[in-house]
Amino acid sequence: MSELKSGHRVLTCINCPLGCTLDVEIADGEVVRVTGNTCKRGEVYGRKEVTNPTRIVTSSVFVSGSSTGARTVSCKTASDVPKDKIFDVIDAVRGVTVPCPVHIGDVIVPDAAGCGVDVIATKEVF
Numbered sequence: 744m745s746e747l748k749s750g751h752r753v754l755t756c757i758n759c760p761l762g763c764t765l766d767v768e769i770a771d772g773e774v775v776r777v778t779g780n781t782c783k784r785g786e787v788y789g790r791k792e793v794t795n796p797t798r799i800v801t802s803s804v805f806v807s808g809s810s811t812g813a814r815t816v817s818c819k820t821a822s823d824v825p826k827d828k829i830f831d832v833i834d835a836v837r838g839v840t841v842p843c844p845v846h847i848g849d850v851i852v853p854d855a856a857g858c859g860v861d862v863i864a865t866k867e868v869f
Contacts, residue, residue: 747772752793758784765789797823800832804851805840806868816841816868818851824858831856844869 747769756763761781767789768776777789791797799822803815824832835855845868852862 747774747793754789754792756780756785756788758782758788767793769793796826798826798829799823800829800862801865802833802836802862804836806843806845807840808843810843810869813843813868816845816851817865818862819865820855820858821861821863824856824860828856828858832858832860832862836862 749770749772750768752767752769754765754767756765759782763780763785765777765779765785765788767774768778774790774793777786780786780789799820801817801819803817806813806816818836820832832855835852839852841849841851841864845864845866847864847867849864850861851864854860855862
């Protein structure tokens, strides 16, 4: 990620339903304080979001041989990936077709986009 600039970043925390408004203070390229959070998770999120933002990526892929007529199965990354790799992960699942049966947790695309994170099924399809 690019070098942090001194100043403040205002964020909405996405770690729980409260959606706290966070003020992340940055000085000399370092996060020096996070305020506005009502729990420790908000502080951790604020620090991470300005230094190394990550996301879980969700999608779907085609299936073949379904006895129920299903055409797709939902999937997601097994853990978060760097925000700048989201579209690379989407490209990695584009055009993938998996044979049935598919079980929750089955690896659909291993090490998607070289991120070290697998894309896994989130639904059973027979």
